[in-house]
Amino acid sequence: MRVRFPYWGYSQLRLAEVLSQLGYLPMTWQATGEGPMSRSVANGNVASQEKLAYSPPPGKFSWNAGYPASLRASWLPGHQNVVVPGRGDGVPGATSPGRQRHCQQEALEQAVCRRASSQRNAAGYSYAIASKGSPETLTIWHDGHKVLRTLINTGISIDPTASGTYPVYLRYRFQIMQGTNPDGSHYADPVSYVSYFDGGEAVHYFPRGSYGYPQSLGCVELPMNEAKRAWPYLTYGSLVTVTG
Secondary structure (H helix, E strand, O other): OOOOOOHHHOOHHHHHHHHHHOOOOOEEEEEOOOOHHHHHHOOOOHHHHHHHHHOOOOEEEEEOOOOOHHHHHOOOOOOOOOOOOOOOOOOOOOOOOOOOHHHHHHHHHHHHHHOOHHHOOOOOOEEEEEEOOOOOEEEEEEOOEEEEEEEOEOEOOOOOOOOEEEEOOEEEEEEEEEEEOOOOOEEEEEEEEEEEEEOOEEEEEOOOOOOOOOOEOOOEEEOHHHHHHHOOOOOOOOEEEEEO
């Protein structure tokens, strides 16, 4: 007998609602209406929450103050977008990036049902913009407050840092970063406070005589002290927007 699990039918909208309730998005969500669906939101039964995963209840999202317009522009409720993926990875019991989404959804549902403070996001929400303007800068917001602005280096013309918005998916306190230079030679450089956000591109410390203009092979390079300050904010799922 073949058993089917319809987890791909889980609603992106409901996932966003649950993540908002648990403090993993830069917004809040409140159920609206008086119907049975709205009453089910307050029901502590996991089975009720599972039903809502396929038919989300009506509600309203409200943005937390202090975040830039570029983050709001990346968000469209109920649609696939970069704001939602990866944000459930910090929920106790949720799976790591790359695992099946239904496992993550079940952990989120149970977290909502428990309504315990230990299930909520205690780390806050971070967002970063790497600007390729002149001079090049990295700005980080945390819980709606600007916490860091520093000069950076992005990719040179032959290997530029791609524009777009990407979630951090891999982190290292220290790493020997290896690759090939434009002239074909090989490099193996020690780097610190590494947060990968787009393929082989990462935010990290790299020693340079100066910062503020293109010098890297695609990465976002920071001075040591600033990289150390930035690293705790660039956690798994945190978004990095490269612009300019």
